[in-house]
Amino acid sequence: MNSIYAVAGNPIFHSRSPVMFNAALRELSLDGVYIRLAASSGEEVATTMRAIGLDGMNITSPFKADIIPYLDEVDRDAQVIGSVNTVLHKDGRLRGFNTDVDGVLGALAQAGFEGKGKSAVVLGAGGAARAAAVALLSAGAKVTITNRTDRNARQAAERVGCDQVPLEEVGRTLKGAHLLIGAVSTHDRVIDRQHIHKGLTVLDANYSKPTALVQDAASVGAKVIDGREWLLAQAVPVFERFTGNAAPVQTMRQVLMKTRRDGRTNIALIGFMGSGKTVVAEAIGAKTGMTVIDIDTRIEEKAGTSIAEIFEKSGQEAFRRMEIEEIDGLRSMSNTIVSCGGGAVTRRPNVRVLRNNCLTVWLWAGIEASLNRIGETGTRPLLHGQSREQASALLAERRFLYA
Template identity: 45%
Template sequence: MKLFGVAGDPILHSRSPDLFNGGFSAISFDGRYLLLASSSAKEAIAVAKEIGFSGLNITSPFKEEAFRLVDEVEDVAKEVEAVNTVVFSEGRARGLNTDVEGVRGALLENGVPLSGKRIAVLGAGGSARAACYALSSYGRVSILNRTLDRAVSIAEKFGGDAYGPGGWELLREMDIIVLCLPIEPPIPASVLRPGQTILNANYSKAWTFEDRARIQGVKLIDGREWLFFQALRPFELFTSSEAPKGALREALCRPRRISGLICLCGFMGSGKTTVGKVLAERLNMPFVDIDERIERKTGRTVEEIFERDGEHTFRRLEEEEIRRMKDMEKAVVAVGG
């Protein structure tokens, strides 16, 4: 079985596992896509390599850091200076950026013409950089960010105009507004008007301005559209198969339920077992400690296995135990440190 995942902070809201696992099932692909909680892109990529992931998607706020960490980068990612997909092969990590496809697909496939339109991008992270790159070929893009210097840097890179926190009134003139922000901005009702389109990259929850925007005739495009279109190329790279678009959409729109395996990774003594037991109890899921399973099977402690047979033997036993769990419907799992 091949392993894949998505890393970011926060990450529990991500619908990527639903999308990819639904697609894997549709084409009978022997793979599993997981959430990878981590505090940095460096940690996420290191853990993914250690576990043996074949591919990893990167979400906010790790995309720019991931760009600096991979061994090789495709041309689009070089221009954007951000990576949202990492493919592992022969010990090397190749970085790609498919957010560009996500932005264009979300707008064009929802009937939004781009040529000649006045466009604003809010934010200055990796997603915002991808949006500016994707849309700059259609016209001059205005970048709004609370830190003006970062907006200026992106504007200079992609040939746009930069505005700081006081640029809200500018939005009234915009035909298309792309939100690339972790929290809801204080968009004044006065800048919303009929005929505008707003694409929000953040789909974790509904924002308060959305109902008001609909009433005022604004077209809203859900961030899951961006997620869907940016996932098509990674899916095909991960599986070497054509993406089953219908199955992917169905999986993405299906109501969420807590199922599958929640794996806790970390150094020895970092609290995986303690946290795992609490999490399992709250989610009403069984808890599995891989170390305990290995000790019961071998009749020796983890320390004894390390001392007598070395770490490579323990890691082999650990991998065997993890693979035996692939058919469990749900569980919280603490893996070895």
């Protein structure tokens, strides 16, 4: 596998970007994978991108502005908007871009909406809202921003060069409006239903489930544009920037528009030795009441000896056979948190079982953190007596397997 791409946000499990990008990579027989990255800050996103060596990343809420100070370059459009939704990692440098303008214009074009001379209201003041306003202004529309926090709306409007109105006064503006774009994080009602009328076209950036805005628009007969059209239209230039290949748009559209409930109820934690899998598994189990299984502990209990002794007396392959047997047992389990050994992903049977039966989560910790946690106990056979450089090489060898 040559390339690892990701989408970073918090929360991030809802994102459909991996579905689109992985389908596109397969369609073109490109050697790569696209994953989700849950992080706590823009700084952590940038640091992790460098540490793992991710080739490209999409950025979603709440990090679109937060990540900018940690990038080496930001293109002009992203600077104007004050928001980055795409980061390219090349030659050791992180370069930020914004394709949300493409997303808005593409979604409107797909729906046959012509912005020139039309009146549009944008709800929100963050990166997505500012990108929507810039897109509409470029299309020749008259744009007004409104937001729950009036000060943020004023700042956003000043930044992009459009009008602004307090949320409590937006009803008057909406009376003559042709388009309403929702770009706030909440799914709850922000604009009173009485202000939504049949003559509006409504596009909401939230696509994971219908927002109150979308439901209100549908109830009065307003035209609703699926938010996934925005997601798709912004993803096309990202894919092409990441891979240098024309995006297979129809393939991406087909998988994106399919709504399929994930039936997997197990969670498998994978990652390098010392990444915290056992501790996190126990914490999740305590919070959710799910059963917790530690694969290494189960092997030791059945063998009646430690893993270090299994390696010493029987060899690594004997241990891997025992590991495959334990992981295969997940086929018949449900609602279980599984802490896997650091090398479980090196065996294809394990990967197949985990992929088909578990939501698999890669816990990342840098090599220093991992080695500090492991200490000098000698309980990790593949690291016992090894140097930091050798441990780093082992982690680098496995990073594609974890992804």
